[in-house]
Amino acid sequence: MIWNEYIECMERDSLQKLQGERLRKMIDRLYFNVPFYRKKLQEIGFSPGDVTSVEQLKDLPFTTKDDLRDNYPFGLFAVHQSEVVRVHASSGTTGRPTVVGYTRKDIDTWSEVMARTLTSAGANREDIVHVAYGYGLFTGGLGVHYGAEKIGATVIPISGGNTKRQIQLMKDFGSTILACTPSYSLFLAEAMLEEGLKPSDFKLRAGVFGAEPWTEEMRKEIEEKLGILAIDIYGLSEVIGPGVAAECPHKKGLHIYEDHFIPEIIDPVTLKVLPYGEIGELVFTTVTKEALPLLRYRTRDLTRLTLDKCECGRTLVRMEKCLGRSDDMLIIRGVNVFPSQIESVLLEMSETKPHYLLIVDRVNNLDTLEIWVEVDDQFFSDEIKQLENLRKKIQYNIETTLGIGAIIKLVEPKTIERSEGKAKRVIDKRKLK
Numbered sequence: 484m485i486w487n488e489y490i491e492c493m494e495r496d497s498l499q500k501l502q503g504e505r506l507r508k509m510i511d512r513l514y515f516n517v518p519f520y521r522k523k524l525q526e527i528g529f530s531p532g533d534v535t536s537v538e539q540l541k542d543l544p545f546t547t548k549d550d551l552r553d554n555y556p557f558g559l560f561a562v563h564q565s566e567v568v569r570v571h572a573s574s575g576t577t578g579r580p581t582v583v584g585y586t587r588k589d590i591d592t593w594s595e596v597m598a599r600t601l602t603s604a605g606a607n608r609e610d611i612v613h614v615a616y617g618y619g620l621f622t623g624g625l626g627v628h629y630g631a632e633k634i635g636a637t638v639i640p641i642s643g644g645n646t647k648r649q650i651q652l653m654k655d656f657g658s659t660i661l662a663c664t665p666s667y668s669l670f671l672a673e674a675m676l677e678e679g680l681k682p683s684d685f686k687l688r689a690g691v692f693g694a695e696p697w698t699e700e701m702r703k704e705i706e707e708k709l710g711i712l713a714i715d716i717y718g719l720s721e722v723i724g725p726g727v728a729a730e731c732p733h734k735k736g737l738h739i740y741e742d743h744f745i746p747e748i749i750d751p752v753t754l755k756v757l758p759y760g761e762i763g764e765l766v767f768t769t770v771t772k773e774a775l776p777l778l779r780y781r782t783r784d785l786t787r788l789t790l791d792k793c794e795c796g797r798t799l800v801r802m803e804k805c806l807g808r809s810d811d812m813l814i815i816r817g818v819n820v821f822p823s824q825i826e827s828v829l830l831e832m833s834e835t836k837p838h839y840l841l842i843v844d845r846v847n848n849l850d851t852l853e854i855w856v857e858v859d860d861q862f863f864s865d866e867i868k869q870l871e872n873l874r875k876k877i878q879y880n881i882e883t884t885l886g887i888g889a890i891i892k893l894v895e896p897k898t899i900e901r902s903e904g905k906a907k908r909v910i911d912k913r914k915l916k
């Protein structure tokens with residue numbers, strides 16, 4: 484089943500024409516409504532109207548997460564605040580979150596691309612969609628929610644956490660589609676087993692999993708343990724949230740909803756556009772978004788694109804499963820974490836040194852984060868109570884900054900290895916498994 488056959492199976496020529504028209508209008512909006520972009524476009528001698536086709540994209544300036552941070556919170560919005568009906572946010576590279584906004588039409592666009600995503604996973608109005616992505620500033624919960632309502636499915640907006648209750652309701656309500664991070668789906672599967680439940684006790688038939696990298700091996704495990712079809716869905720807050728790209732049941736790459744988000748692959752070092760098939764950094768230009776249109780936004784996600792025909796009939800370009808990132812962002816329990824956020828917390832505290840080590844692991848399919856922090860000579864004491872208070876303070880500051888819990892371990896001054904080159908701040912044991 485295809486939600487929007489007209490667009491999803493469009494001839495390439497017609498699609499490119501549509502993209503070109505939309506791009507021209509979007510550049511106009513950027514030029515007239517966002518001083519940041521007007522300046523950038525003027526710097527390269529572009530005026531509105533100059534851009535008429537997607538081929539010209541390669542000559543236009545990029546946008547980065549830092550640009551969003553520098554214009555925090557609403558500086559890149561292209562509409563008056565009264566037009567904005569929703570704000571979401573994700574982690575930025577320092578203390579400031581990356582803030583994104585939506586007009587009513589943007590919410591409609593988002594619902595449309597999420598309706599396509601869910602349909603692509605085989606969902607329809609008969610389904611009961613169990614949304615265990617977090618609701619709130621994170622885009623996962625509400626993104627899936629609106630898409631599921633659009634296709635007329637029954638939504639269970641349970642959000643994350645409270646695994647026992649999740650399992651009970653999934654069973655009692657007969658949920659058929661599970662939406663959560665892939666690692667949480669495995670955690671749920673284990674918990675079901677522990678309670679003596681089997682896949683046949685549930686009515687689940689498919690899952691839409693994303694927000695973090697996962698492998699084919701994980702897919703196999705999820706499909707076996709839950710007895711479902713596991714579909715990879717991709718997105719990022721800056722572009723819209725989930726709903727940027729999704730697999731179809733053939734599971735051979737994620738179809739990108741190119742009528743809204745034009746992808747390019749660039750070499751992250753030379754910034755030159757790479758041809759189809761080559762691995763590089765994924766860049767998106769949003770051509771229909773109103774509140775926060777972005778020109779050549781650098782996602783930092785590494786992948787490659789293919790235009791080969793897909794058996795499902797969709798003509799949209801496909802991206803391979805994400806292969807990694809070109810920056811140091813970690814995704815822990817679905818939450819984006821930058822080591823620099825931890826550094827800024829420690830720098831603000833007089834009792835600690837900005838020497839730290841992050842140890843990320845996966846225990847029982849749940850990510851764990853342990854942070855070793857060096858205590859300043861002056862504050863290092865033999866008195867346990869004093870150190871325990873300090874540990875609690877760091878834990879609180881880190882948790883409020885990152886939005887996830889961490890185990891803090893205080894270590895004596897100069898115990899964390901100093902490296903001569905780039906500091907080694909992260910040990911990600913998940914990759915070794």
Ligand code: DLL
Binds near residue numbers: 697
């Ligand atoms: O994670 C949006 C989302 C919610 C996508 C639910 C899918 C499902 P952010 O919090 O802004 O948005 O994080 C975006 O997460 O740049 C990728 O690095 C990573 N990511 C998202 N989906 C996938 C995926 C949401 N399917 C960042 N595979 C992106 C690998 C993913 N990485």
